Amino acid sequence: MKPTLLSIANISKDFSSSGHRLAALDNVSLTIAAGETLGLVGASGSGKSTLSRILLRLLPCDAGSICFEGEDWLALNGASLRRKRARMQMVFQDPLAAFNPLASVAAVLDDPLRIHGIVPRDQRAGEIAVLLDRVGLPASYAGRPIRTLSGGQRQRVAIARSIATRPSLLVLDEAVSALDVTVRGKVLELLVSLQKEQGIACLFISHDLAVVRAVSHRIAVMDRGRIVETGHAAAIVAEPKSAAGRALVEAVPRLVTNPS
Template identity: 50%
Template sequence: MTLLSVSELRTAYDGVRAVDGVSLSLARGETVGLVGESGCGKSSLAKSILRLVEPQGGGIVFDGTDVRRLRGAGLRRFRRRAQMVFQDPYASLNPRHSVAALLETPLKVHGLGGRDERRARVARVLDRVGLPQAALPRYPHEFSGGQRQRIGIARALVLEPQLVVCDEPVSALDLSIQAQILNLLAAMRRELGLAYLFVSHDLSVVNHVADRVLVMYLGRIVESAPTEALWAAPRHPYTRALIEAVPDRARRRRAPPLAGDLPSPGGLPAGCRFHPRCPLASERCRREDPALRPLGPAHAVACHHAA
């Protein structure tokens, strides 16, 4: 059953189209990965869905509710059910608040429980993310990066949401700590039935956690497929290049590395946005912007040459 449905969402900053007509859906208990290079609009899309950034157009429907129409108490109720884990666990935690205050404040804001009930709930969520109760009186600077991210996850989970948007939640962490956090998120999904929108520039991470993958380039989705199918047979040349960039000595290179840099969203090329960097680019690509079209079951691609 669909939990989140986004249709033709558009978000711009000073006229620059960061999110340009994106549509996606997310089922209850599903993890959808959103991948692409830095600057392609992933974080803007994630924040727009939660209305941390206000979109200029399109629709967001969460569990049957039109999110873009919500104001005041209605918007606050939505945010209790849809939470976010940010990329930088230090920047997203108030350094003047203890862990106890960081975790109890959301409960106070939403009027959940009395003092004793709130403290019991905080103790339970801290245990869930693998931190000792002795952490409660301490402050963010007293923890490692991995521990701080656990606190950030605990803050998201303390309200018992249905959807958690993870914006590059492991990119600032060492590899060994990344694995711990990914395993924690997977355990929370199984235990609590959470749905995740998992944003990352690293396809190998998304391959580990996601049921489906959306590939984003310059504000648009260029490929969408179940994770296994995307990894085994990517149809868009941009997706192939992202997969080839993942270190794997056992895999023979099947596509050349990407040429050039990501163009500025303020100066988008005509036709297909990827054509200046694409090894398959033709005259049609320079003239016509390809639509996202189905290619087999649950697989869609925005490329004139995909078949």
């Protein structure tokens, strides 16, 4: 049994909009072991992104606690939070959309190396080449502007950026949802190989059970702000116990192993 890397306990979050309250998260708990990929799947609006934003400290929660690498993650702030952020990195649906489209791939990868002081200045170009190689892009891509890359290539750069700080956990929120099927398959293969080679744990979030199934050891199913079941990926897909789990399996015809 691998040691626990992340433990989320009883996280709740309400939103109030136009006078009524919505429990976006209701007592959510989950754990991820070192090197493990946990898939978080649920219909649109079930609270997945809210959980990822709380986890990444982009949004405060109302109640609950998070222990990450043995530390009280929600209690960290200032310099200690900035330092620790290197260990938990994120990949969103189109993370590079926030960048200047004229910025080069090298500039995008140089940022985290510089900010977190990962390698000395004179070794950064070499480190960028290593990162590109790790995500299956030629070193010559360093000089290319972001806007000249395809969606799949951009997501590879985003993954390279996320692993630049040598994190123990990646949080991927709908990271392949915008990619077409063939490219998506390749990016999923890349994630699985990175996870195997480098032992990086992942919280892999998607509304699509087929995608989650392809990369996850275990799967947690979310429904209306709650985790309604958690189990080994194969077991959840073969025999979902919750109504939400069954609906997600039925939404992906090729996952149904025993059609009646």
